[in-house]
Amino acid sequence: MTSRLVEHLGPSNISGASAVEIADRIRALILDGRLTVGERLPSERALAIELRRSRSTTTRVYDILNQDGYVSRVHGGGTRVALPHSGTTTVDGDDESMIDLSIASMDSTPGLYDATVRSLPRLAALRGTSGYSLQGLPELRDAVAQRFSARGVPTTPEQIIITSGALNALNLVLATVGRRGERALVEQPTFPHARESLHRHGYRMLPTPVDVDGWDERHVTDTLLHGRPHVAYLIPDFHNPTAATLPDSARARIATTARNVGTHVIVDETTAELDIDRGWAPRPFSAFSPEVITLGSMSKIAWGGLRLGWIRAERGLVGRLLATRPSFELGTALLEQCIAIELLQDMPALTAHVATRLRDGRAAVAAGLARLDGVEMPSTPGGLSTWLDLGEPISTALSLAARDRGLVLPPGPRFATGGVLERRVRIPITLSPERTTQAMERLSMAWSDVHAGDEPRTLALPHAAVI
Template sequence: MNQFSKLLPLAGDTPAYLGLAHGIRVMVMDGRLATGSRLPSERMLAEILGLSRTTITRAFGELVDSGWAVARHGSGTTVRLPVTDCTPTHSLVPTPRHDTIDLSSAAGPAPEGTADLVRRALDWLPTTLAGAGYEPYGALHLREQIAARYTARGVPTDADQIVVTAGAVLAISVALHALARPGDRVVVDSPTYPGALSAIATVRARAVPVALDTSWDVSAWADAIRRSRPRAAYLISDFHNPTGLLMPTEQRAQLAKLLADAGVTPIVDETVAELDFSEADPALPFAAVSDDVVCIGSMSKTLWGGFRVGWLRCPPRLVDAIRRQSEALSLGPSALDQLVATTYLESPATIHAAVIQRLLVGRSTWTSALAERLPDWQVPTPPGGLSLWITLPARLATELALAARAYGLTMAPGPRFSPDRTHTNRIRLPLTLPPDVIDEATVRLAAAWSSAREGSSASMQLDALAL
């Protein structure tokens, strides 16, 4: 609840109740307060902020009148967005230029050494070609290697608990098909990985957002679970996409208990868990604190996204259901891609070190280029992961993304990472690009940012004239 103390000081010259209503709206738009969250009671908020009950009552009234909250007798005041989601699902702008830099995806080229790996993998080809090639749950040798890696991290795992899929997104979908029915709720962080939001939409479940700012808020999770009675939860506890945050071990244990007590199955996506460039001791894997978790893994970020190999580690009670869904959705992953994955897992160290080095270079290049050209952007230093979750000094992320197209940039504005289209002051930048491309992208971003700002002040002037 103490996030509400940050509402002070209230904005400018307006009466206090308007300043407070404005502050709450900003929290929603920044994604610090998820839509659907309940505001503290009037009495409690008055105490937290040292304001009168009348001011709080009038501020809540203002939020309700302007469509930013609903008040229900007996269940308090809940925040929401005043309009339905109008975000276009198709591009509004012409086809990008031929020299477009793609900032929207955090995927890079295959690391050095990949071609050798593929050549070594082909040694297995004669044996593979002698079989029918279908392995609905994945080749046994690969499943054994994946299971052994979990066991080595302190989570004893049998190869039968592993189901290999054509990538992690399919693995998330398989898990959701096994766990959720249309209309069920799935609690997610806001922001979160957009591919998971699409997978949730595909099973016609509803994503319930819990705001994630600088750390996980266990009490907000408890509130969302009480409110929405979800079937499952989707989490990225290690080097979260897009923020790069790492969930501390105590919070994993608290969340695991909360979910277990409520009968909610966590789907924990560890696709980026090995992209660790912190010097800190690794946190305990989520499966070490939860018996009933579905873990998702992938080769896409430690090796290359072009090899479509991901997997699920299932709790024993779900193995059959997950196998059935996986077989129904695809007859299993590519035999050749699995050969490459198996060969990689035999000795991943050199390629892994090269991938980490590339991300570190990406992080420092972005940091210095942005400090020089866009010094009022807040740039974090994440301990791992694929991206920088940037805070802009104005809520113009979508305007920036639109302006950027004219400068040959495609990019991922904050609202794309949240089911309620908030985070309008955020963008995600990928660490996976080479330094010269990052430098050029920053020059274009600075130009696009000026256009977005000019466009927004022009439209504000028009609004003022219209009034």
């Protein structure tokens, strides 16, 4: 059985790599959270067998990591992931704060404060309750249902569950319908924490490719027909990280195929409202099959600190979800729900603000990338980020060099399985233009370091979350 370490490394991607290069890749896995502190790694002998390398090579790999403080080795206790002492870490440059590009999220909308104030009378009327609600406030469920109906999917409040964010919604769905040992179809690349949730619930991944030009529809349907996965997790609107949108015709065929083979389709619409200038609006995936389970969130269009999302599903499944939910939480806080009711009443202004912020962020990224020869920025009509083609497989090396320049930059393989996508890197378009300009300056320095042959010094502690 392949170890987690080798799954992440991707044996074919390090064929012929030196011990130093393998150690650098493992260090990158630790720094972006794919390997967790305290996690036990394979023995030198087991790693040598998995990688088909000599025992001396794997011993050298662990020696390098141990010397730098990224693993701890105890006689008889194996090798475990560690981190250097934080007191020894520094960042070059005048600005000692890291710029974190692992988080693709904007600051709060200007309307958040006013919405919070307007929500207080509604909240005051609920002071005699427990402070949270298992399914969600009726008024909020009605508002969410109306948005689905307006987009072409007739929906009732009984089909809606209000959750503490979209990732919380995904975990509730998996806790209810999940089946350990089964297969899950996932896009490659995809949102890392969703893939980790599927893995935690015992699923084996069946990746299907997505690029800036979209999905390989035939690959998706063939994988559904022949792999017969138990669940499929898809981000069809401004896909994270590629920003691609799945056409209506493909949604219909994929939904029909999934229904015929009995696959639960889980559609993440967290990024669906992040339109800049796409020029057309697809129908919701759930319009093509009543069995589709849809996840949504306020975090990307209002504020990441507003931990509020929802699930749209058939009534029968809603009942099962509500029966499962108390096993790990008692409901969603009422304060966030009261604020969300106010925000949903002014969605045109909210989405207009988001479009302006994303447009400015996109322009700032494009301007900064102009100095990076060979990097291709695709058309990015919306979404959280742009999915860059670096022109060569240097994503991990660039990520390590970026940390030395005060920039947290998850490499392309962070969004995939098997260590692939080394030519790609995700750059958020959600930061302010001023902060983006600073980030691009640091990225340019890291780019120069990589192409000058400098070995990057990894001095920063990890930021495991990628949003």
